[in-house]
Amino acid sequence: MRTDLAVIGAGPAGLAAALAASARGVGVTLVDAAAEPGGQFYRQPAAGLGAGRPEALHHRWRTWERLRDGLAASAVRVLTEHHVWCVERTPQGFTVHALLGPEQEEPAEVPARAVLLATGGYEQVLPFPGWTLPGVVTAGGAQAMLKGGLVVPGRRAVVAGTGPLLLPVATGLAAAGVEVAALVESTDPGRLARHGPALAGKLPEGAGYAARLLRHRVPVLARHTVVRAHGDDRLTGVTVAALDAGRVRPGTERQLPCDTLAVGHGMLPHTDLADGLGCRLDGLAAAVDAEQRTDVPGVWAAGEATGIGGAALALAEGHIAGCSAAARLRGTTPDPAPAAVKARTRLRRSAAALDSAYAPPAHWPEQVTDDTVVCRCEEVTAGAVRDALDLGAGDERTVKLLTRAGMGWCQGRMCSAAVAGLAGCPPTPSRRPFARPVPLGVLARQHYSQEGPS
Amino acid sequence: MNPLQLAGARPGPAFTVTFDGRPVEALPGQTVAAVLWAAGITSWRATRGEGRPRGVFCGIGVCFDCLVTVNGRPNQRACLVPARPGDEIGTQGGTGHEEVRRAD
Amino acid sequence: MNESLTCDVVVVGAGVVGAACALYAARAGLDAVVVDRGPVAGGTTGAGEGNLLVSDKEPGPELELALLSARLWAELAREGLGKAVEYEAKGGVVVAGSEAARAGLEELAAGQRAAGVEAVSVPADRLTDLEPYLAPGLAGGVHYPQDAQVMPALAAAHLLRASGARLLTGREVTGVLRGPGGAVRGVHTDKGDIHAPAVVNAAGTWGGEVAARAGVALPVLPRRGFVLVTEPLPPRVRHKVYAADYVADVASDSAALQTSPVVEGTPAGPVLIGASRERVGFDRSLSLPALRALAAGATRLFPFLAGVRAMRTYAGFRPYLPDHLPAIGPDPRAPGLHHACGHEGAGIGLATGTGHLIAQVLTGQAPGLDLGPFRPDRFTEEAE
Numbered sequence: 001m002r003t004d005l006a007v008i009g010a011g012p013a014g015l016a017a018a019l020a021a022s023a024r025g026v027g028v029t030l031v032d033a034a035a036e037p038g039g040q041f042y043r044q045p046a047a048g049l050g051a052g053r054p055e056a057l058h059h060r061w062r063t064w065e066r067l068r069d070g071l072a073a074s075a076v077r078v079l080t081e082h083h084v085w086c087v088e089r090t091p092q093g094f095t096v097h098a099l100l101g102p103e104q105e106e107p108a109e110v111p112a113r114a115v116l117l118a119t120g121g122y123e124q125v126l127p128f129p130g131w132t133l134p135g136v137v138t139a140g141g142a143q144a145m146l147k148g149g150l151v152v153p154g155r156r157a158v159v160a161g162t163g164p165l166l167l168p169v170a171t172g173l174a175a176a177g178v179e180v181a182a183l184v185e186s187t188d189p190g191r192l193a194r195h196g197p198a199l200a201g202k203l204p205e206g207a208g209y210a211a212r213l214l215r216h217r218v219p220v221l222a223r224h225t226v227v228r229a230h231g232d233d234r235l236t237g238v239t240v241a242a243l244d245a246g247r248v249r250p251g252t253e254r255q256l257p258c259d260t261l262a263v264g265h266g267m268l269p270h271t272d273l274a275d276g277l278g279c280r281l282d283g284l285a286a287a288v289d290a291e292q293r294t295d296v297p298g299v300w301a302a303g304e305a306t307g308i309g310g311a312a313l314a315l316a317e318g319h320i321a322g323c324s325a326a327a328r329l330r331g332t333t334p335d336p337a338p339a340a341v342k343a344r345t346r347l348r349r350s351a352a353a354l355d356s357a358y359a360p361p362a363h364w365p366e367q368v369t370d371d372t373v374v375c376r377c378e379e380v381t382a383g384a385v386r387d388a389l390d391l392g393a394g395d396e397r398t399v400k401l402l403t404r405a406g407m408g409w410c411q412g413r414m415c416s417a418a419v420a421g422l423a424g425c426p427p428t429p430s431r432r433p434f435a436r437p438v439p440l441g442v443l444a445r446q447h448y449s450q451e452g453p454s
Numbered sequence: 455m456n457p458l459q460l461a462g463a464r465p466g467p468a469f470t471v472t473f474d475g476r477p478v479e480a481l482p483g484q485t486v487a488a489v490l491w492a493a494g495i496t497s498w499r500a501t502r503g504e505g506r507p508r509g510v511f512c513g514i515g516v517c518f519d520c521l522v523t524v525n526g527r528p529n530q531r532a533c534l535v536p537a538r539p540g541d542e543i544g545t546q547g548g549t550g551h552e553e554v555r556r557a558d
Numbered sequence: 559m560n561e562s563l564t565c566d567v568v569v570v571g572a573g574v575v576g577a578a579c580a581l582y583a584a585r586a587g588l589d590a591v592v593v594d595r596g597p598v599a600g601g602t603t604g605a606g607e608g609n610l611l612v613s614d615k616e617p618g619p620e621l622e623l624a625l626l627s628a629r630l631w632a633e634l635a636r637e638g639l640g641k642a643v644e645y646e647a648k649g650g651v652v653v654a655g656s657e658a659a660r661a662g663l664e665e666l667a668a669g670q671r672a673a674g675v676e677a678v679s680v681p682a683d684r685l686t687d688l689e690p691y692l693a694p695g696l697a698g699g700v701h702y703p704q705d706a707q708v709m710p711a712l713a714a715a716h717l718l719r720a721s722g723a724r725l726l727t728g729r730e731v732t733g734v735l736r737g738p739g740g741a742v743r744g745v746h747t748d749k750g751d752i753h754a755p756a757v758v759n760a761a762g763t764w765g766g767e768v769a770a771r772a773g774v775a776l777p778v779l780p781r782r783g784f785v786l787v788t789e790p791l792p793p794r795v796r797h798k799v800y801a802a803d804y805v806a807d808v809a810s811d812s813a814a815l816q817t818s819p820v821v822e823g824t825p826a827g828p829v830l831i832g833a834s835r836e837r838v839g840f841d842r843s844l845s846l847p848a849l850r851a852l853a854a855g856a857t858r859l860f861p862f863l864a865g866v867r868a869m870r871t872y873a874g875f876r877p878y879l880p881d882h883l884p885a886i887g888p889d890p891r892a893p894g895l896h897h898a899c900g901h902e903g904a905g906i907g908l909a910t911g912t913g914h915l916i917a918q919v920l921t922g923q924a925p926g927l928d929l930g931p932f933r934p935d936r937f938t939e940e941a942e
Contacts, residue, residue, distance in 0.1 A: 033515070035536075040514060045461055046483025046536070053462030088846055102535045103527075105865075122516045134497035134509040141513025145533070149488025150457040150481075153496065153510070177455040233507050234496055276844055376511070376519055378826070379503040391715040392572070392598035392725050401604050401711035404826055409518035409529075409789065411870055414511075433844040433871050437789060440831075441864030443853035450850070502790060502827065529789065529867075549790045549827055 003029035003077065005325050006096045006112035008084050008273065011039020012311045013303025013318035014118030015067045020322030022076045026329050029077045029110055031084060031096060037071060038064070039120055040140065041311040043147040056175070057147045059168065060311070082108055085436040087115055087273050093298060099436065107442045114298040116325055117286065118318060119270040121304035125161070126265045126364050127382070127418045129228045129372045135235025139169040139264035152178050154259035158238050160184035160226045161264040163358045164310070167209040169262055174216035181256050183218050184240050186225045186361050195353035202350055227253060227367050229261055246362025265360045267308040268417070272435035274301055281429050291334055292321035300325050309351035316344040365422050374422065375415040377408020385422045396420045396428060406430065469539040473498070480537045487520055487532035490543070498522045498532065500547040522546050565591045567756040567920055568745050569723070570731050570768050573603035574710055574906050575898050576760035577717035578913030586917045590723040591752055593745065595730035598718060599711035602762045602905060605874025606710040607785060607822065607830050609798060610907040613650040613702035616666065617673040619931035620883055624904070625674055626927060627911030628704050634910065639720060643713040644825050650705030650798040651680070651688050653696045653859065660697040663802040667700045676703050691794050691862050705798055707822065710906045734772035734895065742772065742894030756920055758896045763877035765885070765899030774891045777937050778900045780875035782836045784848050789867045790827030798822040799859060815848055819855030828869065831856040833903065842873050878902040879937070886912050886932035888919055896920065897934040
């Protein structure tokens, strides 16, 4: 069924965009991989779990209720469990190609006049010895499993890395009964203070987390890092150490027993679909104009895909994008709420401040021993990456060709930043024309249905 | 406090799946990964190269570390696939396809 | 960093052909410098499947070059490079879908045998001895034991390392230095000059550009190809397997999309699926019709692939010359300039022979093959 606007991703940006566009009279189809809308930020417990108090797992619950109820009352067509692997440009506009979940074996296609990419982001984790042990999970992963499945990975956890996500993960795990042995943040709190004005809006939120950390007796180790995860077949503890000018300060290492390490080093935008459509990227994010339009006519983008900035910014961007898409499709003038435009300006400023304040330890590659696996899929070690550099590779792509780092199932999503770091290059976006693996039979059947059997 | 209490959960009736042949209790709506975590199981794959244990890493379907064989179908992402009554979940080794071939 | 260097030969291009030229030049006693504007294997080499094929070549100069190259690859593998470059003497199997195709294939094989190729006819009911997962109903095929495979980027990197040549990556050749009589004296780069009495143009798809910077014309053009890469699998496709119509596509002059299934396993596990050919310039954008046709062809040969996932796809650009033969040898229009480019989709396979012949020419020996058909100035004459 043809639609005016296909919005890909039902997180805050996609929901805001779909509601704004639909309210302005265009036909909207909201396409998402999960069983329920919400995205990662508003990930809901599975219906069968009968959660009577899901708000206990969330922040800004009232915003979610407004989005949820707005969606129910709207004319937006919602397609859940649609894993989009490619958006194709066609003479009539676009075709969104999806695989039906969770098996992802059967295809579905959504023809659309325009598309709005609200594909969100995923967590970056830089490697360290032991990071492949079971029990080591991404901070966002621990949170997703808690929100969606009401499960926790263990009894005693260390939450570590850098970035604003660590706070809700630590307090969330603690509230769910996990003993949080430490919150290990590599950034110096002083760096945040220096960005005071830009982060003013974030202060009450920060204070709230601080109070909760205190209530759950979570010790905070700022300017510290996890240098190693221990264990044989599963995690038994971590070694943490103090940082000094981005390096581990010798003699400060100490062990913390734990069965869980939730670790993250910031977020990365999902830009595979944007890149596949030929949209210009700005660094690692999709480049957009003031109306959230990409440089490909008919393609809008909003939220983390256009730069990491959090849920509130995603809502503002989504609203602005939805208003613009509706107006451009109907030949009218975009009419975004002035509050959204103001919020976007303010929140982008604080996102930039957070981004420059929170950074992994400058010299993190020094801690990556040669036997540390860097590419988790293909089990390529840091030593092999260093050998490839020695063989004449000077960039991420050549390291990949010579070592297979980034050629496995995840297509480098987990190791790309690490490989670039070890190679001493700035991270570059990887090209992934298939945003997800596609059965060859699906491609072959499309060939026959379009070309006729040969 | 546990997560179910925190969220005031009143799940539907539990059901049974098996993991490597032994019964594991599951709650409706939980993914395979959530069921295994709830049972204290954190690894269900041996890597193709070194045979090292792996389980959930990213938890949102991006990293493919949690690949598992469910009812004979290999390379399912445990963090995405909901558990269903009677599911036979098996530790996956190699490419996951060897097991399938044996079943042929 | 600006520096001036002096050596015996400058090889432009750090792909597999440049690497092989450096290796054989060094073995002939020459001091070689390899320069590339990108990294090692940054061009077509990095997008190749690593085919070392005699099976897809009709009798003629290219087949002779392929046979020489196959011998040299096997020799390098025996010398100890085999493991590093993932050399596999796996053999090729060409299958025919119809009786007519089988007859055509047999005719090709007969000519190839006369030229020294091992080609073993395989009746329809014996195909699954070679390839147990092949589709039923094929008319027959030919087994080519001499076909082999390497991992192309590793091949380029390890041949370069074995050559001992100085490798300058991230450095672009901006001009070719010419003496008063027109003789080549080295190259200008964006980071200083490199002086040498000989320059080898091994710039692949960009060989025409490098030739132009030396003031000569060489009509190298790109022919786009996509490769589909599957999830890792246990060894199920043992040989390089392709349909008989592939040979016709390789030789075709059509600009339109052509696809003929070429399927092979890799030591790492994924199966590679080619081969599409389109003349669309340097356009890297995804072509779903090309990928669908590749998938349809591959699943027709190997039905089990229908349930296997493609993890990724990428495009590469085969450097071709109008008559589909490479340019190999000295360029009389610019004494001292040698070309080693335009190998189309066969550059990995033909690299060793090309490097060997270039080294012979550079050291004043008679080349082991007649270079007449590969003369770099052959297109100029036609134009005049």
